Amino acid sequence: MNLKTLSEKLGLSQTTVSRALNGYPEVSTATRLRVEEAARQYNYRPNSRAKGLATGRSMVIGQIIPTSIQHEMVNPVFGDFVSGATQALAGHGYDMMISRVLDEDEGKVYRELHARGAVDGVILQGPLVEDPRIPLLREIGLPFIVHGRSTGEAGPYNWVDVNNRRSFQRATRFLLDLGHRRIGLLNGHETMDFARRRRAGYTEALAGAGIAPDPALMASDEMTESFGFARTRDMLALAAPPTAILASSMLAAIGVRRAIQEAGLRMGRDVSVITHDDDLSYLKNGEDVPIFTATRSSVRRAGIILAEKLVALIANPAAAPVTHMLEAELVVGRSTGPVPVKG
Amino acid sequence: MNLKTLSEKLGLSQTTVSRALNGYPEVSTATRLRVEEAARQYNYRPNSRAKGLATGRSMVIGQIIPTSIQHEMVNPVFGDFVSGATQALAGHGYDMMISRVLDEDEGKVYRELHARGAVDGVILQGPLVEDPRIPLLREIGLPFIVHGRSTGEAGPYNWVDVNNRRSFQRATRFLLDLGHRRIGLLNGHETMDFARRRRAGYTEALAGAGIAPDPALMASDEMTESFGFARTRDMLALAAPPTAILASSMLAAIGVRRAIQEAGLRMGRDVSVITHDDDLSYLKNGEDVPIFTATRSSVRRAGIILAEKLVALIANPAAAPVTHMLEAELVVGRSTGPVPVKG
DNA sequence: ATTCCAAGTCAAAGCGCTTTGAAACCCGAG
DNA sequence: CTCGGGTTTCAAAGCGCTTTGACTTGGAAT
Structure with missing residues (x-):
């Protein structure tokens, strides 16, 4: 089911149907209800690619899997982070896309993601001291937010980090x-x-x-x-x-x-x-x-926060850099005690 | 940089440039080389959405995060699996998209992913005994492959599982x-x-x-x-x-x-x-x-295999159901020994 | 020379949506 | 009645790509 056939069934133009579905005011309540009902009935969903092409936004956030130093050690934290982030993104109509590359190619991949228009923004994981990806992303002009910070990075950038x-x-x-x-x-x-x-x-x-x-x-x-x-x-x-x-x-x-x-x-x-x-x-x-x-x-919570901030950032690119510091709590368990007395 | 401006710079039609870049034979070697060089120079990448719209394929594979029974327990295995799968997918020009939903909505999400044309196929994780998602996906007509099997599922379906x-x-x-x-x-x-x-x-x-x-x-x-x-x-x-x-x-x-x-x-x-x-x-x-x-x-290896099979499946939807059994190896470590003698 | 054919190139249509600018409609005021 | 103005609807252009069908070539065959 696409817009054309749906509007034909309704005897309305594509314009009106599109507007009704997207909540524009120039549609009478009666037609809006009629359109919404039909959309539900035929299980109509606008095609993501067509919509993206028309609007110029992909409604996708990218995330590169942190394959770290030397061995491709997949961060155990990844699952929880992504879980939090996707949950938050879904609330704003965004999807999350995962890429994975050899370390050397990482810059190339960001460039490509942007050139292809595949994503509207990216989350950067596991920042290094003086991470070269930050100036790179800035140069490319792809909105991004860093999970962590990068000592030695002079310019402003968006981040969420634990203290x-x-x-x-x-x-x-x-x-x-x-x-x-x-x-x-x-x-x-x-x-x-x-x-x-x-x-x-x-x-x-x-x-x-x-x-x-x-x-x-x-x-x-x-x-x-x-x-x-x-x-x-x-x-x-x-x-x-x-x-x-x-x-x-x-x-x-x-x-x-x-x-x-x-x-x-x-x-x-x-x-x-x-x-x-x-x-x-x-x-x-x-x-x-x-x-x-x-x-x-909680890294899951960090994922939620990063996603929210990034979405806001994309909506308003002129906004001042976003930074957010999370404080870890110190919970006392059974693994600590007074220093043992000698002898 | 888009096709139009690239072809203008080259003094060629969009048709020729597109064909040169996609390896069609009706282009002379000389022009092909010239086009490729220019594409490299301007860092041209075809827009994913436009390409997808024209070809009718999204070149994206979907994967729903296994939020399991009751608590939203993110499988620790997820990171490694996705790492393997995305690596394999990248080799075929596919991206991987992650979705996450409350359990009750899972069917709805599959329906929506398909209706929106957001994905060309999905990987199904953590199958239950008599998993309702399998008949659902079959009904929807969205290509899928299961990581695991589902006892009680009568019809054929594609799977990769450990024995x-x-x-x-x-x-x-x-x-x-x-x-x-x-x-x-x-x-x-x-x-x-x-x-x-x-x-x-x-x-x-x-x-x-x-x-x-x-x-x-x-x-x-x-x-x-x-x-x-x-x-x-x-x-x-x-x-x-x-x-x-x-x-x-x-x-x-x-x-x-x-x-x-x-x-x-x-x-x-x-x-x-x-x-x-x-x-x-x-x-x-x-x-x-x-x-x-x-x-x-290795769950990472499973990810690679599933991705490869799914890609093949999408390329040839008429093919017979794909199944693949992985045998686990039994490695002997220091945690086993003969039963202790009594007394 | 003319004809034919393959090789190379192109203009234009179409994918499914949004959005602009214009048209049609309706109703109360003049 | 007619007009004006808001309300509702529409046709068509455009997003960036692929692909169809047609049009040039240049040379070989006649």
């Missing part, structure tokens, strides 16, 4: 207050902007307590279970092992827990652990009492 | 061969078709050893870490606890491991564990030697 620096500062202070002095940091790849900020928060808190960061207690890599396990095992084998560990993700923290247990120690008593928790729907931090003390910020 | 029955049968036999007699099963929701088949494989293997399945050793729910933990804890507290446990996902298995350790037991010695492993990029089963003995099948 990673502050949340890791708070977490570190929390451990310091419990008497911990040797605190390990298992961070994400430090080419990623968020990881850089988390480390800053960590070292700032340490500095506040007069503690110099110890390189032997700091590791950074992809935040897998194995990474959490291996680095924790190494740290616990040190002459002066840490009494607490700060992990950058639940998955890494699970590895940390495994290493602690395999060393014959108990988490929360012998070694305290705090992790960042993206509040993933499929990886809950315990049922009632959280397993891990954690800095928590 | 879940056989892989759980093999895993169970493996445990039986090690002398285990009380084997727990932590299954997914048994409205899901895959879970039903896994249980069938499990009970068949038990039956082959003359063992009646014990309801106290079988649980099914969403496959979270907490689920794995709680049910394992319960089972280990039984008068006759299991000596081995079969888990339906890595995440659940991680919960199983935690429960085993908290009970003061050792995995692989006191309690054996086998899990299904989707080979997720961010949740590797150990580095060199697998942590868990597992039935392994």
Whole structure:
């Protein structure tokens, strides 16, 4: 069913039918009702491509899958983020399109998406320190919003980010207050902007307590279970092992827990652990009492917020740059406790 | 840059330029080269919507996010699957579009996607036993392929699935061969078709050893870490606890491991564990030697295969139904061992 | 020279929608 | 009656592409 046949059935012109369906005022209530009823009856939906061609907008938001550094590690956070974003977009009549490319081609893909008119805007994931994609997108003139920030980017751009620096500062202070002095940091790849900020928060808190960061207690890599396990095992084998560990993700923290247990120690008593928790729907931090003390910020909610902002941005391109800082909450679970007394 | 201005710059008609770019034979090699060069120079890309409108195809594949039973639990497998699928689709010039809806509306969304001409085909995730979406899609006439199968569906349909029955049968036999007699099963929701088949494989293997399945050793729910933990804890507290446990996902298995350790037991010695492993990029089963003995099948690879098949299907709608069975491999890790001797 | 044919090129129609500018209608005021 | 003005409807152009059917060529065959 298309506009033409629908309007023929109604004995009206395409103009009138189109207007009736799109809520224009120059249509009498009687005809509007009649048209709407017919549209429902024949299950008519305007063809997306034709509509897009006529209006010049695609009503699609693009998102490039973060295939990160070296290995194509698909971010576990992706599913929840997309779920939130698509939900929000749907409310505004937008669809979400996923692309995936080798890292080198990413610029080419943005260019192409724009040249083809395939998307009205994009969400940029996993920003690096001095991320080249930001100037690129600006140059292309494709509306975009960044999930995170990029240190070293001079110009204005739209972003929504968690206050990673502050949340890791708070977490570190929390451990310091419990008497911990040797605190390990298992961070994400430090080419990623968020990881850089988390480390800053960590070292700032340490500095506040007069503690110099110890390189032997700091590791950074992809935040897998194995990474959490291996680095924790190494740290616990040190002459002066840490009494607490700060992990950058639940998955890494699970590895940390495994290493602690395999060393014959108990988490929360012998070694305290705090992790960042993206509040993933499929990886809950315990049922009632959280397993891990954690800095928590829902990535799903971030997806919703980013989508809303981007839609608003597209509607009003002249608007001032949009920025939005999310504060993570510090939830206390069973993985932290006072520093164990010696001997 | 659009076709019109490009052809004007070249002093050719739109017809010729279009044909040159699309590889039609009625264009001399000289002009073709000239056109291609100019297209590159001006970074020309045909507008997706205009092209789609003219050809009647959208070159987009749809995929509905599996918001499952009750809670909107986003499948952890989603990221890897989509990553594989989009990669394969890109190779054929297709894009992937994600939609997400409340469960009740799912039929409506498929109808709408089709009516709007937004997609040329869809991938159906997480099929249930007697899944109503299959007859619905058939009725709508939208090309589709199912990731999994649906017991009780009489008519033919296209699917790619792991041989879940056989892989759980093999895993169970493996445990039986090690002398285990009380084997727990932590299954997914048994409205899901895959879970039903896994249980069938499990009970068949038990039956082959003359063992009646014990309801106290079988649980099914969403496959979270907490689920794995709680049910394992319960089972280990039984008068006759299991000596081995079969888990339906890595995440659940991680919960199983935690429960085993908290009970003061050792995995692989006191309690054996086998899990299904989707080979997720961010949740590797150990580095060199697998942590868990597992039935392994890459969901990323499944994504690639499904995408390829769907594209072929759209190209040739008259083709016979496509089905493809993937066999999981049984990889032996450190989580299994002979049944512990009593006393 | 003329005819014919293949190779190369083109103008124009059409895909399904929105939107502009014009026309038709209706009703009360003059 | 006629006119004016708001209300309602319409025909047609345009969005950027593909594709049909026709029109030029240049050269080989007659």
